[in-house]
Amino acid sequence: MQVREGLKDGIVFFEKLFKRHGMNEVLAEYMNMLINLVILTLVVIGVNYLIKRFIIGTFKTFTNKTKTTFDDFLIKSNFPRYVGRIVPLYIVYYFFPLIFSEFPRTLEIFYKLFNIYVVILVVWIFRSIIRTTRNYLKTRPSFNDKPLESFSQVIMIFIWLIGIMFIFSELTGKSVIGFAISLGAASAVILLIFKDTILGFVASIQVSVNDIVRIGDWITFEKYGADGTVTEINLATVRVQNWDNTFTTIPTYSLISDSFQNWRGMLESPGRRIKRSIYIKQNSVKFLTPEDLKKLKNISLISPYLENRQAEINKYNESHNIDKSLLINGRNQTNLGVFRKYADSYLHEHSAVHKEMYIIVRHQAPTAQGIPLEILCFSKDKRWENFEYISADIFDHLIAAIPYFGLQLFENPSGDDVRAVLESIK
Template structure:
């Protein structure tokens, strides 16, 4: 019925121009042109009205609902895209009648409308995908998941399908044609090489759980040392501890080596592994007088007494000549200090005794003998961890002179000045 009214209106308009002395062909062309202008005005008004009604309806509905999904739909312009379907449908219905005198123009308009419909559907799908991403990011179980990568992968498929459908509208070739797909694949591989690599890397990162949002990673190649704040198809964004940001290609997480501290964060402790360098010339056997003096150190008094009984028993059985300390078995100041450090760590409430704990000395170097502390702190927070580590070594460094040991340290300018002054005085 509506088409009949429009057809009658078009004929009436053309006859009006002809009655006023116009050429028939010119009258038809002028009538068609006026129809286009009138339809454009009507469609624009309808688009504005429909958009306001639908958008306001969505907003009012989203305010009353408990879920936030519809709120994100409004923010992603979903109602605006939906509103465009109203004028599009009207133009689609009117086009065959308005351009009945020009079939080629009618076909062109329908093709343009089809392309616009394809693009509009893609925008609606993009809006839904963005809404889903923003909604899921608010869920606790999805906060550390690379949702941006998943959404971008889906968007690539959506825009790829959109591109194929548009090519089909313009050329008439079927998107299922092997020749068309082969040529399109070659072009896509050439243009989107980095995107495809990122796509593959995103899948591997997600499936193998290599990196999550919130993980602390160290990637020396790119100067990254901080927390992962975003993972998408092409890049991984890291906020460094100096509050700068580093962008890392997603593919690099598969191709290169980096350090992920998640294992430490999820474990029961954070490792402390540091050495104190002891001057080799300060290491010596302990005399009976020195042993009696060290028994005043309460933390290792039981150990020294137990060890003294063992040494004395062995020396008596072997009839060792103790006029020289080197004969038989003896305690050394370095050994007693090592036991003291071990006892001190076991008494420290900040150290997790259920995890590996050891005090050892490594092979001698040109800088002395390294006495290494290896243990785990309960607190894994960086600031607290550093405080715990500092307290341990502050105490041990201050305790070293009580064992007759010296810390190795390279000479400074003041040392050379003191030496020269002593030589001059002598």
């Protein structure tokens, strides 16, 4: 109490001095207030400098010696700077009423502005802690694929909402509860204004809870032209880096309202699917003669198969007295069937094909482009560039092997083909 009385005497020192030298009383009060305000400003600047120089510097030195990175993120989010403002703020709060004791209207405005600034400072401190927590969790492997950006934004919206309620209460003199009631009455307007934010918030929760999309997932979203890796998930948008290094932003709520393709299952599976068809000319398919079979037995991959299969067929034909003067009679092998077996054997022997997953060679219903011979298997290496190399290697070989079986690939006639026909007619 004595200290405060002593401070009051010190505050009016210049006022008494000016009055003793004959200055007008009102002018002496204003001059005293102005001088004290300048002194207070210099003191606050000095204290703020000392805090930055020593306290924050000490905090940085301490964080450099610790093993955890959490305190490093605290510095990056300006947490020590915001906390350091508490001491100068307290000095202003303590001395300002003494300086402006003769100016009640100014004090009233000061208290309002001071309280508003305290609310904003508290919000900044919480924001710093939330950003620090978010950035720290991003360094943890278990949180790499979680939409931390969305969660932090949602929390900040609630904190700012509470802060705005307190600021509104300070400006209007109404209670925070009264403001909340008014907010409830205007909920329809608020819902309209913040429709996208609310949809994004709901979508973020569903995306996280249902594990629909993670950061790092490869997704394809044709509606928005996205085909690449998810790099960021926040309250309003999902950011996708496409394979051509462009970026596409997708509304978060579209992930639950529209259909898209997530390739995570492929990346987590043992292999990546290869599914492609070769189109065979229908009129190149034929029964195999003994001469054809003799020639094909030189192909090592199918030589045992041909021996066993032909022995089985011959036994059947003989037991049923089949007239083989015509090749169509009885059971026969076809060049397409043998090639299909060759392709199957080749895939089973290929070192890059996953043997414990599906390996299927099948021909589908004939089309105007020929008979589709579909190859379905899985590559062991799921990396895109290696996957394409493996696919190309398989089909390079199969396409080159087709003529050995007397088969032909379907191909639309080119201009050279038409020209050759016309020249032959001439």
